[in-house]
Amino acid sequence: MTNEGFEQLPKELIKRFTYTIILLLIVRTTIFIPIPGVDNLSFFQNLEKNTVFNFVNNIIGGGARTLGIGAFGISPYFNATLSVQAVIKLLPEWERLQKEEGELGKRILIQRTRYITFMWALAQSLIVVYWIRPYVFNWNATFVLDTVLTLTTGSVLTMWIAELISEYGIGNGSSFLVMVNIVTGFSKTIPTIFQNGNIETLGVRAFALIVLFLIMILISIFISEGKRKIKILSSRQLGTTSIVNSRSYLPLKLNAATIIPIVISSLLIALPSYVVERSSNIMIKNLFYIVIPGQPLYLFAYYSLVVLLNSFYTNLLINPNDIAENLSKLGVVIPGIRPGSQTNLYLKAILNRLGFISATLLCFIGIFPYVVGAVLQFPLFKGLSITSLLIFVGVATEIAKQVRTYLLSQSYSTTLEES
Template identity: 40%
Template structure:
């Protein structure tokens, strides 16, 4: 086996482990098989719907439908039983994380109850996802009622459609959890990754066709947009991998009667984007909340808000600014959940480790908090810019073939790919050291 000790495994070592290590191979095959099952579920049709009439509606639909269709892997346009996909679970995760920050009982479960507390929160998230999925299913079924086949009463149609949709959503949620536990990567993120990737062939085909049949301005617009996307991908990689390395020094320690363990210098990495892709996923899911509630309540005020937040609206600034603010807010919120400066300062003090020039205890906590806030601000501003600038370029170039596939999708694709690759590398490294122990 090709082994690169002391550094991250290279591609040759990963491929070698994939063929020789049964554990890694089974995890990868389990992940691929379950993701294939998610794709097949999108093509199991919901009964009782006039699909010709609905296709005419989606063909002339706005970017809002296109954006949602990307995140559900085409489930909305095909009207499969997995049409809602992982969105109810994502919305439930947002609700639980907001409640965790607001309710001391949930915060205690997350921070002080260990694995048992996290399992309890996960169970509550599933119940919230079920309730939220049922609500979304009823709203979606009510919208689809005008496309029901003749001879089916409205009540029967709404009940059977809502049950099919919420059941499919719960199956997708279960599949994502199985992937997280027994596969490779984070299940919910991989499901979204798969849904976005599944729309790429159709998008690229439409773009190539537009370039072949369009005018010179259209071709130039496509070239400019592709260049912007490439620059965006490079920027995403740098920000996802970027970190501030804070130097730390451990004190000398007495070993036994005469031995002394010398002081050691190391560093404490604080990521530039601590939340990864989650802030933009949460913001993407939350920005369509007024649309769902407006369709359920028929409230004119909420209908005007959802119309203003439509990505294809005549005035795009309300959507762009709201999306930007949500991404920035979720960046701070998620960073506060993943990085706790007070706990880090306490652990450093207990371990006899200090930051040069900073007193242990509260001074260290304040220093780390200030550094983390500045890093989160930079990361959040970048995420927000990535989300809205390519969309503005797309509008300026009049290239509409991407239909919702923008920098948001690129950020999710790159972020999930990096996180999954790191998990594979971590597994390979663990197998490498297990082999050394056996030797």
């Protein structure tokens, strides 16, 4: 390969990285352009201790605190994507578009996702505009209309930028935006880790921080990239040998449901604290008090939510019956398992076990920082939830794979041109 070939590769990648950074700067700018007519200081002071608000705000990038025109960030698009995935499993027509219509069906589903994004943004804008009413200087019909249009437009703009990043930049646009928001929010919390305590313990704090971060990163990578490889044989191989020596296998991801269960679980487990804080009914307070952080049933409730939602979304996203049918059509079998219903049951059992293992690991690294922090008597990773960490690791891994694949394809193209 000539020097010119090496010079061309970085230029294309630099162009993509530059394009991505410019678009990210535009998105970050919209987050912090405040909506006029709102007392942002009072709004921030009253909601600073709201656990649900802070969790959502951390994911969308801090825009909710300033009520910027891009306050929702990528959340309406994220909600629309989840909605489409659920509808595909419920409506045969949508499922047919995904499985049988090829590229045309994919474009139709993408367009429908955009329409649903608009509806989610509109609904969220209406909720927010009434929620912030106590903090508005002059709340009237004009303010409501202007604010709803502004927030909805900001969400649609963010969706468009996310698609541009996916097509012309680096990585998946929506995931990349979420990762940038999380990194930005986490960078603000690092100084708080060392605020309290004596200067003599600073070295211990720094060492514990590094070790804990590395452990969580390694476990997160294992959860994101772990696979169960099931050996498979074609009918031709079955006719020639009785020994399973094929390298062909069916990969099943350890965490097929990705971050969806942990995101929903984190939101649901934060609701009891909000109810206890806001409700004036003693019976309701006592009912929800037992599952707030620090209480005996909190960890059990959190673990149960993650396991149940992980199992639900794994079966929603991966259909063992479809896999069994496809293997049968291709003339492929799992050694020792009959085709058809037995293969379906076998795959379903494996998926359930993988879901249980991944849910247990998710909960472990979710509570691990708080246990270590309690033992060492100082907070660790305040503001960095397991949700954030998984998103960060997943997106970083995806970007690294995409860059490596792109470089490899360009190298092959250059070699073919020279030959």
